[in-house]
Amino acid sequence: MKKELRILIVIFICLMIGFLFSLKVTEEQNDKNLIQNYTYSSQNSVDKDNYIAKPSEKAIEYQNKKVAVWVTRIILSIAIPALFLFTGFSSRIRNYIQNRSRIFLFIIIAYFILYYAISTLISLPLDYYSGYILKHLYGLSNQTFAKWFEDYLKSFVITLIAGSLFIWIPYVLIKKSPSHWWLYLGMLLIPVMFFVTLISPVYIDPIFNKYEKMQDSNLENKIYEEINRTTIENCKVYQVNKSVDTKEMNAYMTGVFNTKRIVLWDTTIKNLNQREILGIVAHEMGHYLMGHVWKAIIFAGVSSIFILYLINGSALWIISKSGGIFGFTKLHDIAALPLIVLLLNIFMFASAPISNAYSRYTEREADRFELELTKDNEATLSSTIKLHEESLILPTTGIIYKLWNYDHPTFQERVEFASKYKPWEENKPLKYKRYIK
Numbered sequence: 001m002k003k004e005l006r007i008l009i010v011i012f013i014c015l016m017i018g019f020l021f022s023l024k025v026t027e028e029q030n031d032k033n034l035i036q037n038y039t040y041s042s043q044n045s046v047d048k049d050n051y052i053a054k055p056s057e058k059a060i061e062y063q064n065k066k067v068a069v070w071v072t073r074i075i076l077s078i079a080i081p082a083l084f085l086f087t088g089f090s091s092r093i094r095n096y097i098q099n100r101s102r103i104f105l106f107i108i109i110a111y112f113i114l115y116y117a118i119s120t121l122i123s124l125p126l127d128y129y130s131g132y133i134l135k136h137l138y139g140l141s142n143q144t145f146a147k148w149f150e151d152y153l154k155s156f157v158i159t160l161i162a163g164s165l166f167i168w169i170p171y172v173l174i175k176k177s178p179s180h181w182w183l184y185l186g187m188l189l190i191p192v193m194f195f196v197t198l199i200s201p202v203y204i205d206p207i208f209n210k211y212e213k214m215q216d217s218n219l220e221n222k223i224y225e226e227i228n229r230t231t232i233e234n235c236k237v238y239q240v241n242k243s244v245d246t247k248e249m250n251a252y253m254t255g256v257f258n259t260k261r262i263v264l265w266d267t268t269i270k271n272l273n274q275r276e277i278l279g280i281v282a283h284e285m286g287h288y289l290m291g292h293v294w295k296a297i298i299f300a301g302v303s304s305i306f307i308l309y310l311i312n313g314s315a316l317w318i319i320s321k322s323g324g325i326f327g328f329t330k331l332h333d334i335a336a337l338p339l340i341v342l343l344l345n346i347f348m349f350a351s352a353p354i355s356n357a358y359s360r361y362t363e364r365e366a367d368r369f370e371l372e373l374t375k376d377n378e379a380t381l382s383s384t385i386k387l388h389e390e391s392l393i394l395p396t397t398g399i400i401y402k403l404w405n406y407d408h409p410t411f412q413e414r415v416e417f418a419s420k421y422k423p424w425e426e427n428k429p430l431k432y433k434r435y436i437k
């Protein structure tokens with residue numbers, strides 16, 4: 001290994017330590033501020049629905065555990081591929097497969113399956129803790145262990161099958177066009193993401209949960225009436241039995257053409273009143289009308305071209321400075337897969353604040369549309385409060401955690417917006433009048 005590469009690794013480790021240290025400091029500061037600033041307690045208020053209560057100790061504790069899980073996940077996402085590389089394990093797996101077959105396709109698929117299975121096995125304890133133990137510990141989950149394990153196994157198998165079917169594409173591209181593969185692969189990803197968005201609500205999502213027609217027909221009529229007040233056509237409304245998995249609430253609008261649908265988690269229907277549900281549906285329609293789904297795909301496509309370009313440049317540099325210690329000298333060698341995964345994880349981590357900032361912007365605009373359509377600030381306020389408090393989400397978090405994890409504005413920001421945004425009372429024009437009939 002050459003000196004430049006060693007220096008780079010040392011700089012990277014120092015940066016990560018600095019990052020973790022600032023995360024710890026900002027989170028502790030936030031906990032302190034929360035305890036000092038939120039003196040209001042929900043038990044003795046007259047207007048309970050419209051204020052943020054002082055966060056419970058339980059909620060603060062839960063946030064601290066979520067931070068710990070996130071930190072462990074970051075470390076694993078770097079440590080697992082790094083171990084494959086630096087111990088020479090990666091090239092040993094390749095040799096093992098190559099001694100049994102010379103077929104390019106077979107070597108690639110067999111390597112992918114082994115790599116994915118081993119890394120899943122290493123992450124399993126963390127996934128089990130964060131997805132099952134932690135949620136039960138804080139009363140956020142209704143899931144049985146059997147259902148959790150079944151869902152985990154299903155998504156493992158789906159990824160394994162999809163990966164085995166498509167892993168040859170990047171490798172053929174890297175081999176045939178070593179200098180421009182990143183561009184072709186990135187451009188290919190955009191239609192693939194559109195296709196996945198198109199088929200997953202119809203073919204993938206029902207693998208995990210049951211989708212059905214709305215059971216409350218009065219509510220269903222009210223929702224269709226609301227849809228008809230906008231420029232959306234041909235949209236269906238479904239409910240999904242998420243209560244087998246979670247106590248948390250959610251809704252979304254997805255699909256295109258005739259797969260267009262609004263889906264309400266049954267937990268949402270159970271816990272919110274009609275005005276609150278209509279507010280949530282309006283928010284989801286806002287996303288759809290403003291084209292947030294396809295814009296997010298274009299955004300992801302363009303950023304993946306950029307990230308793949310960075311991966312190509314940095315991988316070639318690292319290989320040239322490695323002095324052969326990894327046991328491969330070409331990027332199209334399947335033993336280089338952990339290097340690609342490692343760089344992908346690092347660049348995704350580095351770019352997360354940008355994509356989250358974009359997402360927070362679209363969420364604010366969907367909140368704006370919701371209020372412009374319903375003009376029901378009170379319902380938006382009370383549903384925002386219920387949604388956050390019941391999921392033990394704190395009013396604010398430290399800045400580092402927010403930049404890297406918040407794809408929605410914070411609880412406090414959403415409450416402030418919902419209580420202040422009333423342009424119709426001040427005779428100001430509505431921003432999204434064009435979507436409202």
Ligand SMILES: [Zn+2]
Pocket residue numbers: 283284287363366
């Ligand atoms: Zn949203």
